[in-house]
Structure formats: structure tokens, C-alpha cells
Amino acid sequence: MNIFQFLFKSSLGRKYIMAVTGAALVVFVIGHMVGNLSFLLGREEINAYGHFLHTKPELLWATRIGLLVMIVLHIWSAIALSAANKAARPVGYAVQKSNGSSYASRTMLMSGLIVFCFIVYHLLHFTVQAPAVNLTGKDFGTLIDSEGRRDIYSMIVLGFSRPAIAIFYMVGVGLLSLHLSHGVSSLFQSLGLRSKGYAPLINCAATVLAVVLIIGYWSIPLSVLTGLKK
Amino acid sequence: MNLTLKVWRQKNRSAAGEFATYQARDIIPDMSFLEMLDVVNEEILAQGHEPFAFDSDCREGICGACSLVINGIPHGGNKGVTACQLHMRHFHDGQTITIEPWRASAFPVDRDLITDRTAFDRIIASGGFISAHTGGAPDGNALPVSKPDADKAMDAAACIGCGACVAACKNASAMLFVAAKVSHLGLLPQGQAERYDRVVKMVETMDNEGFGNCTVTGACEAVCPKEISLEFIGRLNRDYLVGSLKK
Ligand code: FES
Numbered sequence: 001m002n003i004f005q006f007l008f009k010s011s012l013g014r015k016y017i018m019a020v021t022g023a024a025l026v027v028f029v030i031g032h033m034v035g036n037l038s039f040l041l042g043r044e045e046i047n048a049y050g051h052f053l054h055t056k057p058e059l060l061w062a063t064r065i066g067l068l069v070m071i072v073l074h075i076w077s078a079i080a081l082s083a084a085n086k087a088a089r090p091v092g093y094a095v096q097k098s099n100g101s102s103y104a105s106r107t108m109l110m111s112g113l114i115v116f117c118f119i120v121y122h123l124l125h126f127t128v129q130a131p132a133v134n135l136t137g138k139d140f141g142t143l144i145d146s147e148g149r150r151d152i153y154s155m156i157v158l159g160f161s162r163p164a165i166a167i168f169y170m171v172g173v174g175l176l177s178l179h180l181s182h183g184v185s186s187l188f189q190s191l192g193l194r195s196k197g198y199a200p201l202i203n204c205a206a207t208v209l210a211v212v213l214i215i216g217y218w219s220i221p222l223s224v225l226t227g228l229k230k
Numbered sequence: 231m232n233l234t235l236k237v238w239r240q241k242n243r244s245a246a247g248e249f250a251t252y253q254a255r256d257i258i259p260d261m262s263f264l265e266m267l268d269v270v271n272e273e274i275l276a277q278g279h280e281p282f283a284f285d286s287d288c289r290e291g292i293c294g295a296c297s298l299v300i301n302g303i304p305h306g307g308n309k310g311v312t313a314c315q316l317h318m319r320h321f322h323d324g325q326t327i328t329i330e331p332w333r334a335s336a337f338p339v340d341r342d343l344i345t346d347r348t349a350f351d352r353i354i355a356s357g358g359f360i361s362a363h364t365g366g367a368p369d370g371n372a373l374p375v376s377k378p379d380a381d382k383a384m385d386a387a388a389c390i391g392c393g394a395c396v397a398a399c400k401n402a403s404a405m406l407f408v409a410a411k412v413s414h415l416g417l418l419p420q421g422q423a424e425r426y427d428r429v430v431k432m433v434e435t436m437d438n439e440g441f442g443n444c445t446v447t448g449a450c451e452a453v454c455p456k457e458i459s460l461e462f463i464g465r466l467n468r469d470y471l472v473g474s475l476k477k
Contacts, residue, residue: 002477003474003475003477006430006474006477007474010433010434010437010470010474011433011436011437011441011443012433012466012467012470012471013474014443015443015444015467016467016471081443081445084401084442084443085400085401085402085403085442085443085445087335087440087442088334088335088336088401088402088403088440088441088442089333089334089335089400089401089402089442090335091333092333093299093302093330093333094236094238094249094328094330095299095301095302095328095330096302097301097302097303097307098449099302099303099304099398099447099449099452099453100447100448100449100451100452100453101400101447101448101449101452102447102448105445105446105447105448106400106447108445182446185446186445186446188464189444189446189460189463189464189467190444190446190467191467191468191471192464192465192466192467192468192469192470192471193464193468194461194464195461195464196459196461199460199461
């Protein structure tokens with residue numbers, strides 16, 4: 001048997017796929033937040049950042065394709081594992097108890113699926129810039145700053161000027177953080193990298209990361225909603 | 231104490247089951263949970279009805295036969311204790327207690343509260359042993375084993391194979407059981423020769439038996455009467471990764 005058979009066919013192999021792809025996606029989520037925080041610095045900074053990314057199409061597309069592969073594998077493993085899990089308990093208990101399991105750990109599939117829907121919307125909103133979904137009646141693709149670059153700053157301000165959309169983003173990020181508060185500590189376990197001594201540290205780091213992501217990502221729509229950035 | 235019991239009754243594997251309600255009267259708080267069930271069953275028998283069936287053997291928490299989900303918690307929720315070692319003083323007078331069998335497709339209900347747990351035996355038979363002949367009893371320290379390893383192997387070997395981990399897991403995963411069995415042999419020198427072969431075979435059998443997958447909720451560890459740590463599943467994952475690369 002070769003390694004691919006172990007990876008794709010066995011229960012533990014599928015968990016490795018889920019863990020590795022999850023880890024890659026977490027790294028992206030952190031990098032994406034750090035890059036986006038340049039919005040708080042001002043128009044010049046975020047527009048320059050956006051311009052930099054678009055002048056490196058190889059980098060941009062390699063990242064995009066890589067992320068797509070990661071997401072597809074992550075969702076595939078989630079569905080395959082969940083289907084097996086459902087089949088393993090066809091009859092449930094009359095009295096349901098959580099038995100010490102956390103809310104985040106019991107709702108991974110749901111939080112993951114909602115986050116996926118959010119990502120699809122987010123891509124249509126800011127990447128594809130489909131005018132139909134931004135509820136402002138404007139085309140974000142036509143926003144250009146004084147130096148002729150894409151005006152990402154105005155796009156974000158305009159994008160979050162609709163409270164419903166800003167709140168939807170905050171809910172999406174909240175669920176992502178919930179997902180990661182369990183997912184990050186769990187991926188160490190799936191890869192066999194969590195021992196008793198390190199478990200508290202890993203769990204704590206996962207919680208801290210979830211909180212940092214919420215603060216970082218929420219700061220952007222909140223700064224628009226409160227009128228700090230306009 | 232007087233209690234109301236809601237007990238799962240099911241004639242055989244293919245029959246549809248349902249809950250039946252019984253009264254447990256004049257229960258002494260120092261009785262074990264199983265002794266209380268015996269009292270109720272004797273009354274059912276005296277009335278000319280069929281008593282409900284449940285598994286038990288040692289009744290001292292070492293064999294793993296007893297297997298009851300009591301009010302939604304395998305073994306009843308008294309930490310580190312099997313149902314046979316659970317005492318009625320942990321309940322209060324007038325309480326309603328719901329008793330269900332382990333629920334997993336790999337553990338079909340044979341009758342009432344008894345499930346068929348031979349899936350665990352098949353997992354053990356596929357690799358949970360050491361096939362080297364050891365001869366007569368060796369000298370105590372002929373084979374050096376470090377104290378931390380010996381302790382950890384002992385912690386894993388405490389598993390009595392009751393299946394509470396499977397019963398508690400929302401995915402009916404047997405990974406804590408398999409992890410314990412893989413670890414107690416894999417931590418000792420005698421278990422090294424077959425270490426990676428063992429883990430691959432046992433996981434394969436586990437998958438084929440229809441158990442679910444670990445999502446690290448920790449419910450198994452919380453209900454385990456022998457308090458086997460989730461850490462062993464980390465070891466299982468590590469050994470399986472190495473094992474699959476070696477194949
Ligand atoms: S009857 Fe043996 S452990 Fe409960």
C-alpha cells in the first residue's frame with residue numbers, strides 16, 4: 001500500500017489531510033488579517049499593499065490556487081469523516097449529555113459550512129467585485145485612487161457602509177474564530193504533536209489566536225461603522 | 231430511596247426497542263447501581279414478567295462488562311468509576327433515571343441493555359498482542375524500562391475495554407480504546423518489533439468495524455472509568471503516521 005491510500009482511505013489519514021490543510025488555511029487567515037490591518041493606517045498604505053499584490057500575479061495566483069486546493073481537501077475530508085461519524089451512531093440517546101465536550105468541538109461541521117458560505121460571499125463582494133452583492137449600487141471595479149491604483153480603501157469604506165453587510169462579516173469572522181478555537185488545538189492532536197505537557201499550552205494558544213482574529217478582523221468594519229474611517 | 235427507572239427494552243437485534251418504566255422501591259443508598267437493578271428485576275420476576283437484561287461480571291470495576299448509559303452519561307458520571315462501582319448515594323430520592331445501552335452501529339444491541347462488543351475483540355485480534363515467545367518468567371530487571379515509560383504503559387494498560395469511550399463520543403469513535411491498546415504495547419521494549427505493523431492493522435480493523443472518527447471533543451476521556459488520557463490518541467496518530475510511511 002502506498003502513502004496516498006493511507007491518506008485518503010483511512011480514518012486517521014483523512015484526519016491528517018484535514019489537519020494539514022487546516023493549518024495552511026490558518027496561516028493564510030493570519031496573513032490576510034495582518035495585510036488588511038494596513039487599512040487602519042490609511043488610504044495610502046492599503047492601496048500600496050493591494051497594488052503590490054497585483055504587481056506579482058505569479059505570487060497571487062499561486063496563493064489562490066493553493067488555497068483552493070486546501071479548501072477543497074479540507075471540505076472533502078470534513079464531509080467524508082462526518083458521513084462516517086453519522087453512520088457510526090444511527091440511533092442516538094434519549095438523554096443527550098455533552099460529557100465535557102466544548103460547544104465549538106460539537107459544531108465544527110456547522111460553523112465550517114457557514115464560514116464557507118461567508119467566504120463565497122466575501123470573494124464575490126471584494127475579489128470578483130460583483131456589483132449585485134454589495135448593496136450600494138456602485139461598481140467597486142471602477143474605484144481608482146489619485147495615483148491610478150485600485151482604490152481598496154474606498155472599496156472597504158463603501159463595502160462596510162451597509163450595516164447589514166458589516167454585521168454579516170463580523171458574524172462570519174466570529175464563527176471562523178469559534179471553528180479555529182477548537183480546530184487549531186485539534187490539528188496538533190491529529191498530527192500526533194500534542195502531548196499531555198503541551199496540551200494546555202496548545203489549547204491556550206488556540207484561544208488566544210481566536211480572540212486576536214476577532215479583534216483584528218472586527219476592527220475594520222467597526223472603524224467604518226463608527227465613522228472613524230471614511 | 232424510591233426511584234423511577236426508564237429502561238430500554240429490546241427483544242433482539244432486529245426488533246424495535248422502547249423505554250419501559252419501573253419503580254425501584256426501598257433502595258438502600260449503599261447499594262451499587264447494579265444491585266439496585268437486581269432488586270428491580272427480582273420484583274419484575276415475582277410479578278411473572280421478563281426481567282431486563284444487562285451485562286455484568288466482576289462488579290468490582292475491573293472486567294469492563296457493565297455498560298450502561300445512565301442519564302446520558304456512560305457509567306453514570308461518577309469520575310473514574312464503572313456502573314458496577316457507582317453507588318445509589320449519588321442519586322436522590324424520587325429521581326427518575328434513564329438507562330440506555332451503548333449506542334453505536336459497531337455495537338449492535340443484542341437484548342435490552344446488552345450490546346455486542348466483539349468488534350473490540352476483533353481489533354485486538356488484528357494486532358493487539360506480542361507474538362514473540364517469552365519463555366519462562368524473566369528476571370525482574372533483565373530488560374530495562376524507564377520509570378516514565380513503565381508508568382505511561384501502565385496508564386494505557388488500565389483500559390478494561392468496556393466501550394464507554396465509544397458510547398460517549400458523538401461520533402462513536404473507538405480511538406481512545408485503540409490508542410490505549412496500541413500505546414501500552416508500543417511503550418515497552420517487548421512491543422517494539424511489531425509496533426508499526428500493529429498500529430496499521432488495528433486502525434484498519436477499527437475502520438472496517440464501522441466506528442467513527444475522533445474529533446477531539448474529549449468526551450471519551452471524561453467518561454473513561456480508567457481515566458485514559460486523550461494524549462494516547464496523539465500517540466496513536468503519531469505511530470500510525472510512521473507506520474503508514476513504513477509500509
Ligand atoms: S462488572 Fe466488571 S467492570 Fe463493571
